[in-house]
Amino acid sequence: EAGVAQSPRYKIIEKRQSVAFWCNPISGHATLYWYQQILGQGPKLLIQFQNNGVVDDSQLPKDRFSAERLKGVDSTLKIQPAKLEDSAVYLCASSLTSGGYNEQFFGPGTRLTVL
Amino acid sequence: GENVEQHPSTLSVQEGDSAVIKCTYSDSASNYFPWYKQELGKRPQLIIDIRSNVGEKKDQRIAVTLNKTAKHFSLHITETQPEDSAVYFCAASKMHDMRFGAGTRLTVKP
Numbered sequence: 001e002a003g004v005a006q007s008p009r010y011k012i013i014e015k016r017q018s019v020a021f022w023c024n025p026i027s028g029h030a031t032l033y034w035y036q037q038i039l040g041q042g043p044k045l046l047i048q049f050q051n052n053g054v055v056d057d058s059q060l061p062k063d064r065f066s067a068e069r070l071k072g073v074d075s076t077l078k079i080q081p082a083k084l085e086d087s088a089v090y091l092c093a094s095s096l097t098s099g100g101y102n103e104q105f106f107g108p109g110t111r112l113t114v115l
Numbered sequence: 116g117e118n119v120e121q122h123p124s125t126l127s128v129q130e131g132d133s134a135v136i137k138c139t140y141s142d143s144a145s146n147y148f149p150w151y152k153q154e155l156g157k158r159p160q161l162i163i164d165i166r167s168n169v170g171e172k173k174d175q176r177i178a179v180t181l182n183k184t185a186k187h188f189s190l191h192i193t194e195t196q197p198e199d200s201a202v203y204f205c206a207a208s209k210m211h212d213m214r215f216g217a218g219t220r221l222t223v224k225p
Contacts, residue, residue: 042204042215101147106158
């Protein structure tokens with residue numbers, strides 16, 4: 001089966017610029033997650049969607065980060081304006097549904113470098 | 116919220132030896148504990164998981180143990196091979212809230 005797709009794979013921007021990432025989850029997966037993985041650390045959940053509704057965005061820096069999943073399938077994550085500390089790999093993951101024991105399948109990630 | 120601590124941060128073993136990675140969690144409501152393997156430049160992939168109603172689970176050379184009372188769980192890899200070299204992450208989850216440990220870089224020397 002096709003996995004989670006993300007684009008772009010790499011992005012280099014200057015601080016204060018804007019950037020957007022795209023994710024296409026595995027077909028039929030209702031739950032979509034965005035994680036931030038800073039070098040040398042574990043993934044940190046930014047936001048979780050169940051279909052097109054937000055389940056958890058408690059760790060999303062809402063002053064600069066936003067995400068949407070309008071039709072319950074693809075999702076975009078935006079940073080505006082970017083800061084140096086936003087340099088990280090942004091991972092998208094999906095699972096059949098939320099809660100319980102659902103395996104999360106990760107995409108290849110987008111490596112963001114903010115200069 | 117949940118806090119997951121993982122030790123050691125780096126681990127080097129000889130091929131054929133065993134490797135053990137330990138994690139502790141803080142929220143007694145957590146009920147699902149997956150382990151992910153991440154090779155350099157690649158995505159994390161689930162290698163084994165355990166639910167809170169089970170104390171131990173084994174899959175070929177890997178096993179996971181869970182001590183709910185002490186709130187810790189461990190990954191055991193036996194007969195390590197060079198291809199086991201990667202970063203391993205533990206995680207603890209309740210409902211939709213999954214928190215990851217900081218990772219363990221395992222190096223298996225041939």
